[in-house]
Amino acid sequence: MVRCLIGIVLAWALLLVPAVPASANLAPAAALADAVEWLRSQQRPDGGFAGLSGESDPSTTADAIYALVATGIPVESVRAGGKSPLEFLLTQAESYSSTTGGAAKLALAVIAAGADPRQFGGVDLVARIEGAYDTQTGLYDPQLFVNAYALMAIAAATDNMVPQVPPAAIQAVLSRQGPDGSWAWDGSTDPGAGDSNTTAIVIQALIAAGLPRDHQAIAAGLAYLRSAQAADGSFAYQPGVDHLVGDANSTALAVQAILAVGEDPNSSDWRHALDALARFQNPGGALRWRDDAPDDSLLATLQAIPALAGRALPVLDSDVSLVDRARADEIPSSSEHCAYELVTRHNVCDVFRTFWESNGGLANFGYPLTRPYYEPALGTAVQYFERARFELHRGSDGSALVLLGRLGSERAVGRETESPFRLSSPIDRPDCLYFPETGHNLCAGFRAYWESFGGLAVFGYPISEEFNEDGTVVQYFERARFEWHPGVWSERYDVLLSRLGAEVVEAR
Numbered sequence: 001m002v003r004c005l006i007g008i009v010l011a012w013a014l015l016l017v018p019a020v021p022a023s024a025n026l027a028p029a030a031a032l033a034d035a036v037e038w039l040r041s042q043q044r045p046d047g048g049f050a051g052l053s054g055e056s057d058p059s060t061t062a063d064a065i066y067a068l069v070a071t072g073i074p075v076e077s078v079r080a081g082g083k084s085p086l087e088f089l090l091t092q093a094e095s096y097s098s099t100t101g102g103a104a105k106l107a108l109a110v111i112a113a114g115a116d117p118r119q120f121g122g123v124d125l126v127a128r129i130e131g132a133y134d135t136q137t138g139l140y141d142p143q144l145f146v147n148a149y150a151l152m153a154i155a156a157a158t159d160n161m162v163p164q165v166p167p168a169a170i171q172a173v174l175s176r177q178g179p180d181g182s183w184a185w186d187g188s189t190d191p192g193a194g195d196s197n198t199t200a201i202v203i204q205a206l207i208a209a210g211l212p213r214d215h216q217a218i219a220a221g222l223a224y225l226r227s228a229q230a231a232d233g234s235f236a237y238q239p240g241v242d243h244l245v246g247d248a249n250s251t252a253l254a255v256q257a258i259l260a261v262g263e264d265p266n267s268s269d270w271r272h273a274l275d276a277l278a279r280f281q282n283p284g285g286a287l288r289w290r291d292d293a294p295d296d297s298l299l300a301t302l303q304a305i306p307a308l309a310g311r312a313l314p315v316l317d318s319d320v321s322l323v324d325r326a327r328a329d330e331i332p333s334s335s336e337h338c339a340y341e342l343v344t345r346h347n348v349c350d351v352f353r354t355f356w357e358s359n360g361g362l363a364n365f366g367y368p369l370t371r372p373y374y375e376p377a378l379g380t381a382v383q384y385f386e387r388a389r390f391e392l393h394r395g396s397d398g399s400a401l402v403l404l405g406r407l408g409s410e411r412a413v414g415r416e417t418e419s420p421f422r423l424s425s426p427i428d429r430p431d432c433l434y435f436p437e438t439g440h441n442l443c444a445g446f447r448a449y450w451e452s453f454g455g456l457a458v459f460g461y462p463i464s465e466e467f468n469e470d471g472t473v474v475q476y477f478e479r480a481r482f483e484w485h486p487g488v489w490s491e492r493y494d495v496l497l498s499r500l501g502a503e504v505v506e507a508r
Contacts, residue, residue: 026350028266029372029381030392030400031278032308035301036071037379038285039064040078042298046091047083050298058096060298061085062109066315067305069112073376076113086113093121100132100141104149111156112315118157126157138172144187145198147173148205155208156314165209173202174217180227181220195238196228200253204260204313213261222261225254233276247290248280248300252307260312268334277304283398309374323508326370326384341367352383352390355402359458364388364497369505378405384505387480387497404458404479407500412463412476420467421476435461445493446475446482453492474498 051057097103140150182194234246266274286296332340338349346368366386389405423439432443460478481498
């Protein structure tokens, strides 16, 4: 019993890693996990999310659908009172789609959720948007912010993956770009009329409509956004003041525009804008609009979640998988709290780096295979390594807590009735240790390796006995699978860890 208690204490001592400042790698994923958890708590009994009136609102609910889909959460799985956000929107389809902006936002939400925008609640949303097109002005709506949503909806609703936006509609937007590269809400080109929010949403709309990312108008728009970026990496609504004060909404939209162009918003070139966005997060998980407006803001949180997830508008359910995006090559982080592994082109940062280096590093976990990202099935930020999955959790005091994913247990699902996985009796040998918690023994070299290189904290309890699997002696643990390879690595008892993390990533 004493040995068991000591093991548990040591396990938690290893897992509670020292706090370090947020870096360009882990902070956005951690903030995203907390923001999504808070968002889900805000759903109302009718399935919707509240607007400024306090009642469920179709515009806010559409934003919630973008956020959920951006993080890989099936919309139908998010329910309150037995109803999903999409079911709430069904009740609002006719009235909300009576305006161009409403029809466009609703169409984008329906498309994101995988439903048909041409047959939703008895309304053809695409036809309503197309019916608003003014051939004289080339606009769907005179307000460019609203017009941008219409452009994205038409582009996203096409079946052949080629945006069917009239060329005149693109030209109409280009002709309304201000001399400083900005776009204004009302389409004005007067000096100082533009703002970062409209500029950011227009950039996303133009790219969705088929304008090349390297078009000079896009470059000019990005230059304008740079002029609205504060020294701390956040973005203000408008530049042109002595001291720029950034806000979460403007920062989120700017980040999405940068993503749409294919650039990294968390690079030093963009002053680590994602980290800046994460700093607007309150302790409960919601984001505040601005530092001088510290209350939780549902709107700021909704706009921030897709940006933190690395998703520009329009959010499509057919986009590349979360793991595939996370596997994309990274450039070396400029943060002193990161280590870059050239072999797999990924960074290991902050508490993940501390845990990696303190608990065996390359030998135990292998190289990083992904960047940190929010994993909706687990509800937390994770990073895959060749032999492990790191998970970021919170202690009771809110401190960062790194746990290893239960890859061994996940790999053994369905094998409980096989002989090696059935409960065993203690083996009466001095080199064996029996674990009543799982009913399995740990002996000889596997025991020596387990005790020397991480123990309970790193590998978890044994969940099988030793046995021969595909010609190799193995043993399963909650978080790993040991393999015995005689003569391969005597300093580590000839034990190698299976590449369970790599198996998961490659399978997905």
